[in-house]
Amino acid sequence: MSEPAHESEPVRIPDHDLDDLVATVTRLVAESRKQGETLARLTDDQPAPQDGEPARPEHPENPASASGPAGGNTNGTKEDGPASVFILALGAQAYAVELAALTNWVHNLLLPVYGREITTGRPWCHQWQEHPEAVARLHALWLAWQQLTDVQAGLTGPSTWHRDHLDPTLLQLRTPDGPFGACTTSAARPHHRLLASPEPTGL
Known part of the structure; x- marks a missing residue:
């Protein structure tokens, strides 16, 4: 081994x-x-x-x-x-357009550079667009990337993006108890399942 x-x-x-x-x-x-x-x-x-x-x-x-x-x-x-x-x-219409652009960024930049290997301790879901929490966190990460990689963000913009946005986002998404906890834990065995959310209770 x-x-x-x-x-x-x-x-x-x-x-x-x-x-x-x-x-x-x-x-x-x-x-x-x-x-x-x-x-x-x-x-x-x-x-x-x-x-x-x-x-x-x-x-x-x-x-x-x-x-x-x-x-x-x-x-x-x-x-x-x-x-x-x-x-x-x-x-609905603006959401679909924005999700398509987000998907392009995730698949062409985020995953090739920062994806790392899929393991039991670092799950991922190829159908992440169906996980509302993943969509929300990745979109926030992308918005921050657009702002902090712009030339007006200065020389420390990319470093700030890594420290304040990328690392916390990946930590939340790819933790074993995160939104992908019931999804793919081995690249050879793709799996997708939405975890149940707490039901709101009446007052």
Whole structure:
């Protein structure tokens, strides 16, 4: 049985792979900016709710849509743009567009660079888009990445993103008792199961 690699051993990335990664990051940054413009346009195009109608259409992929923004600013107006950029606060159409862009970032940058091996102590789910907590945490991580890798974030922006956003997010998502606790623990045996959430109790 081979000895596991030492934790502190540096990872060497071949130059040609590094060039591909730089090109991917550059493309994703450009797509993120275009995504922001598209999202703002879609939000502006949504009709204003009538009296007695919900502010956002309900849809199964977005559990927050039935009850309004999840922690967002509820004072936003059409002139001010969307009330919140957080994915759980978006309506059905904008949610789908945002999830597609998030998936692109997760699959093309996050997992290739930071995915690490799937083990019993570090589970993952290939159907993470069906786990609301995973979607929420990964979207927040992506928003922080867009802000802190921008040139205006300064030279310490990427370091801040790793320390304050990436590490805590991966710790929460890939812990054995996290949202993927009943999902894939071995790459050779893919598995997906949603864990039951606590039922709200009446007052």
